[in-house]
Amino acid sequence: MKVKIIGAGSIGNHLAQASRRMGWEVAIVDADAAALERTKQDIYPKRYGAWDTAIRLFKAGEEPKEGFDIIMIGTPPDSHMKLALSAIAEDPRILHIEKPMATPDLAGVAEFEQAMREHPQTIVTVGYDHAVSESAAFVRDMAMKKEMGEIITIDVEFREHWKGIFGAHPWLAGPWETYLGYWKRGGGSGGEHSHALHLWFYFARALGWDGADSVKAMFDMKSEQGAEYDRIAAFLLKTKKGESEWNSLIGRVVQDVVTYPVRKWARMQGDKGYIEWYCNGVPEGDLVRWQIDGQEAQEKIFAKKRPDDFYRETVHYQALLAGDIKPEDSPLSYARGREVMKVLKEAYAV
Numbered sequence: 001m002k003v004k005i006i007g008a009g010s011i012g013n014h015l016a017q018a019s020r021r022m023g024w025e026v027a028i029v030d031a032d033a034a035a036l037e038r039t040k041q042d043i044y045p046k047r048y049g050a051w052d053t054a055i056r057l058f059k060a061g062e063e064p065k066e067g068f069d070i071i072m073i074g075t076p077p078d079s080h081m082k083l084a085l086s087a088i089a090e091d092p093r094i095l096h097i098e099k100p101m102a103t104p105d106l107a108g109v110a111e112f113e114q115a116m117r118e119h120p121q122t123i124v125t126v127g128y129d130h131a132v133s134e135s136a137a138f139v140r141d142m143a144m145k146k147e148m149g150e151i152i153t154i155d156v157e158f159r160e161h162w163k164g165i166f167g168a169h170p171w172l173a174g175p176w177e178t179y180l181g182y183w184k185r186g187g188g189s190g191g192e193h194s195h196a197l198h199l200w201f202y203f204a205r206a207l208g209w210d211g212a213d214s215v216k217a218m219f220d221m222k223s224e225q226g227a228e229y230d231r232i233a234a235f236l237l238k239t240k241k242g243e244s245e246w247n248s249l250i251g252r253v254v255q256d257v258v259t260y261p262v263r264k265w266a267r268m269q270g271d272k273g274y275i276e277w278y279c280n281g282v283p284e285g286d287l288v289r290w291q292i293d294g295q296e297a298q299e300k301i302f303a304k305k306r307p308d309d310f311y312r313e314t315v316h317y318q319a320l321l322a323g324d325i326k327p328e329d330s331p332l333s334y335a336r337g338r339e340v341m342k343v344l345k346e347a348y349a350v
């Protein structure tokens, strides 16, 4: 299995290591020679113990173009659609695009979707890794089995101060030096923490709800050294089954870049109890807590480290390629990533 990863930044290294853990061949491509050097000398050895000499590094423009089973795009969001367009022309079996898959104005999306129709054999995915975590699947399954009765409402929060993000990017002075500080480029809390919107739909759809019927959003916008970003993005979401207003589910998503300690959390309230998901809720990993009316509250820990999140993605890709999971059933499917973009586009009104 041959994997090409575009972007040697934070996510590019995670995806490279997860692919190597699968025993796959890896090539990493970056437009910036300093980023390739940093990968080899700094990010990869510091995170995973040692540089892996089997990984091949290429300056953009000098990389091989054919014969890759998987191409992964791990560059800033405003470059995703252009790079995806040329990657799909190479006919990979899977094309993974990092989240958010595009900028909120959806620039380049129509052209890319045309290319997807011309390359139907390529499975296109968007990297919302939390949706393939064991803990999120456990929460989803408990709700689907109606352990907490009928689910009445869903809340998801991804709230993390910039400090955490910049801890992973020590070479950046602040949000103004990266796409993160510009909502129009797919940064801000709306784009950066769109995992929360994605998870909301992941749970709602598993329960048979159809996607967003209406969305109300509010942003706390901030301008700093030329950067412009929403430091808080709050969404109220409503989804319906059929046309009746009497058969609807409303819920809430909050994403921000101001909260510390970090809180990445989801909650489903049923008519017979609740279930809560805490991403990294304990030092060992994710925590799920639930209570069914008349019973003691219960907890389950899903031990993991950050690299395991991306390993789950590569394991998922192996299952997709083996035909064990249908592309349309994958929580990482293009359609689910696109659904998040629709909400963001409407919310930012671009």
Ligand SMILES: NC(=O)c1ccc[n+]([C@@H]2O[C@H](COP(=O)([O-])OP(=O)(O)OC[C@H]3O[C@@H](n4cnc5c(N)ncnc54)[C@H](O)[C@@H]3O)[C@@H](O)[C@H]2O)c1
Binding pocket: 006, 007, 008, 009, 010, 011, 012, 029, 030, 031, 032, 035, 060, 074, 075, 076, 077, 079, 083, 098, 099, 100, 127, 128, 129, 169, 178, 192
């Ligand atoms: N799934 C996750 O949990 C997760 C985690 C981190 C980042 N991400 C996503 O991954 C993407 C990248 O984030 P990051 O933190 O790794 O960014 P980063 O700034 O650390 O790295 C991006 C790299 O892409 C390179 N690059 C930019 N344009 C390029 C081009 N046209 N061709 C080749 N290389 C190019 C840059 O030189 C840089 O090295 C974003 O969309 C982000 O939201 C996802």
